Amino acid sequence: MTKFQSLGLEQPLLQAITDLGFETPSEVQEKTIPILLAHETDMVSLAQTGTGKTAAFGFPMLQKIDIESRTTQGLILSPTRELCLQITSELKLYGKYLPGLNVVAVYGGASITEQAKQIKKGAQIIVATPGRMKDMIGRRMLDISKIEYCVLDEADEMLNMGFYEDITDILSHTPEDKCTWLFSATMPKEVAAIAQKFMDQPQEVTIGAKNVGADSVSHEYYLVNAKDRYQALKRLADMHPDIFSVVFCRTKRDTQKVAEMLIEDGYNAAALHGDLSQNQRDLVMKSFRTRQIQMLVATDVAARGIDVDDITHVINYQLPDEIETYTHRSGRTGRAGKTGVSMVIISKSEQRKIKAIEKIIQKSFIQKEVPSGMEICEKQLFHLANSIKDTEVNHDIDPYLPKIHEVLEDFSKEELIKKVFSVEFTRFYNYYKKAKDLNVGGGNHPEDREPAKVTEDSTRYFINLGRKDGLQWMDLKDLIREVTELPKDDVFHVDTMDTFSFFNTDSKYVDLVIEAFKGVQFNDRRVEIEISKDRGGRKFGGGGRGKDKGRKKGGFGKKGGFPDDRPKFKGKSRRKEEWPKEKGTGGKRRRKR
Ligand code: ADP
Numbered sequence: 141m142t143k144f145q146s147l148g149l150e151q152p153l154l155q156a157i158t159d160l161g162f163e164t165p166s167e168v169q170e171k172t173i174p175i176l177l178a179h180e181t182d183m184v185s186l187a188q189t190g191t192g193k194t195a196a197f198g199f200p201m202l203q204k205i206d207i208e209s210r211t212t213q214g215l216i217l218s219p220t221r222e223l224c225l226q227i228t229s230e231l232k233l234y235g236k237y238l239p240g241l242n243v244v245a246v247y248g249g250a251s252i253t254e255q256a257k258q259i260k261k262g263a264q265i266i267v268a269t270p271g272r273m274k275d276m277i278g279r280r281m282l283d284i285s286k287i288e289y290c291v292l293d294e295a296d297e298m299l300n301m302g303f304y305e306d307i308t309d310i311l312s313h314t315p316e317d318k319c320t321w322l323f324s325a326t327m328p329k330e331v332a333a334i335a336q337k338f339m340d341q342p343q344e345v346t347i348g349a350k351n352v353g354a355d356s357v358s359h360e361y362y363l364v365n366a367k368d369r370y371q372a373l374k375r376l377a378d379m380h381p382d383i384f385s386v387v388f389c390r391t392k393r394d395t396q397k398v399a400e401m402l403i404e405d406g407y408n409a410a411a412l413h414g415d416l417s418q419n420q421r422d423l424v425m426k427s428f429r430t431r432q433i434q435m436l437v438a439t440d441v442a443a444r445g446i447d448v449d450d451i452t453h454v455i456n457y458q459l460p461d462e463i464e465t466y467t468h469r470s471g472r473t474g475r476a477g478k479t480g481v482s483m484v485i486i487s488k489s490e491q492r493k494i495k496a497i498e499k500i501i502q503k504s505f506i507q508k509e510v511p512s513g514m515e516i517c518e519k520q521l522f523h524l525a526n527s528i529k530d531t532e533v534n535h536d537i538d539p540y541l542p543k544i545h546e547v548l549e550d551f552s553k554e555e556l557i558k559k560v561f562s563v564e565f566t567r568f569y570n571y572y573k574k575a576k577d578l579n580v581g582g583g584n585h586p587e588d589r590e591p592a593k594v595t596e597d598s599t600r601y602f603i604n605l606g607r608k609d610g611l612q613w614m615d616l617k618d619l620i621r622e623v624t625e626l627p628k629d630d631v632f633h634v635d636t637m638d639t640f641s642f643f644n645t646d647s648k649y650v651d652l653v654i655e656a657f658k659g660v661q662f663n664d665r666r667v668e669i670e671i672s673k674d675r676g677g678r679k680f681g682g683g684g685r686g687k688d689k690g691r692k693k694g695g696f697g698k699k700g701g702f703p704d705d706r707p708k709f710k711g712k713s714r715r716k717e718e719w720p721k722e723k724g725t726g727g728k729r730r731r732k733r
């Protein structure tokens with residue numbers, strides 16, 4: 141008796157197993173199959189990817205359904221079209237000695253009428269993606285009211301992809317007394333909640349440690365001024381030359397705009413949103429799958445069900461309106477055993493949203509700095525070196541080589557390397573050499589501030605707190621306002637150094653300020669405050685870091701503040717080769733919401 145036989149499987153299936161060359165059942169199969177064969181029960185089965193879960197539910201389902209009948213008795217929901225097709229073909233192999241077995245795959249992006257036709261012929265088992273399934277139910281193209289077994293395969297993935305509502309809807313069309321079998325690689329809270337909601341005293345099989353979440357994704361945020369959002373996005377992309385990412389925006393309009401700007405700036409980008417036709421969307425997805433597109437800018441709705449593995453980065457250009465949606469977004473990366481990064485670009489007012497998201501995902505964000513121009517140049521340089529190293533020589537250029545040699549004959553290898561690299565480097569260098577620090581509080585740059593009023597009547601103070609205390613100028617300003625209870629505009633020119641800082645107030649507040657700071661402590665240290673002789677205003681004081689060099693000083697109030705989070709889009713189009721200036725040319729076009 142083979143091991144498979146001892147699990148309770150019958151001859152036609154055993155024969156197929158032999159044909160498949162499966163010798164021994166995997167652990168999840170060994171534990172799950174006997175239970176499912178022997179009992180009419182709900183089941184939660186947790187095991188890593190690649191451990192043979194398809195067979196663990198496939199064989200019992202095939203053995204339990206009535207092949208003579210043409211009623212649909214088994215429904216398998218899976219997150220992606222690929223998986224749906226894969227499961228369907230596996231089941232057909234498992235059931236090859238079951239005459240009359242009809243397994244039909246139902247998934248988006250293919251003819252719905254064709255799928256309906258196949259089901260009409262009598263499909264005992266339907267394997268479906270939730271979106272298309274819901275569609276077909278709505279159009280009364282199939283009947284799942286007599287389902288006996290329902291499998292939620294890769295439940296964690298389905299939830300990550302935002303299919304919760306679809307699943308709920310689909311299950312409401314199935315009978316109460318069916319058996320529900322849930323398979324998942326991980327058991328995050330959301331999956332546990334589904335099990336709770338849709339299952340009745342499920343048996344539980346767990347292989348290995350119960351994995352509570354996708355630890356394959358790390359979460360980062362970048363704090364910038366709202367007006368610098370787009371520049372930050374570009375830097376993040378430039379810092380990762382091999383990026384393969386989904387960039388999430390809140391609205392269709394922003395999605396389109398950001399994609400257009402990226403394309404103008406020479407990135408391989410495209411937009412994916414609901415205003416595109418199905419055909420356009422298919423084309424975009426095809427180019428994304430084949431990596432012709434490196435940055436897919438998408439709305440949440442359109443990105444639902446993106447079934448592309450290997451996405452290296454999810455970039456939250458804007459946070460979603462509903463923070464719960466964040467999980468769906470970040471779940472697009474770190475799939476199939478890979479690791480991924482979910483990056484969030486936020487402005488100061490959104491910081492508390494990060495806290496709220498951390499509660500939901502039960503993981504901490506790492507605050508990262510938007511890379512500086514020079515860091516990017518360096519990165520690109522080494523990326524170029526490595527791609528030259530890995531490039532396969534194209535022998536079609538052979539005939540031209542003698543001429544090329546002639547042109548370059550006066551140069552040594554060293555000189556040639558310098559020249560080759562200069563071609564690429566200069567482009568980035570010219571673009572980034574004057575680039576400012578985009579991090580909020582990342583330096584003391586006047587552009588970041590609201591217009592300040594330096595009057596003859598203002599007083600400059602010295603305070604013994606600085607960056608070493610973890611304070612950037614905005615934090616310090618908040619702190620000063622907290623202590624003094626002065627209005628926002630009455631504390632200005634806050635310049636943080638490493639161990640001390642300066643700030644100004646209107647001279648009429650001098651007594652108030654000095655008084656207010658009496659006895660104040662910060663991290664167990666007495667806060668000291670003195671009136672500085674320096675009037676302040678148009679300089680940073682000492683201690684400028686290397687980074688600050690070359691930065692234009694002064695210029696307060698030139699730019700005016702941006703009152704809200706709306707990204708300001710450039711009005712004019714640029715040629716691709718021409719790298720844009722760091723700053724937008726103004727915000728004429730406004731986003732309507
Ligand atoms: P999971 O759903 O757990 O990620 P799959 O069901 O897709 O895993 O199975 C992974 C691979 O292992 C498939 O190619 C499948 O054919 C193969 N496989 C499944 N069970 C066995 C077995 N008992 N022996 C050998 N190969 C198996």
Ligand code: MG
Nearest residue numbers: 193194293294
């Ligand atoms: Mg599977």
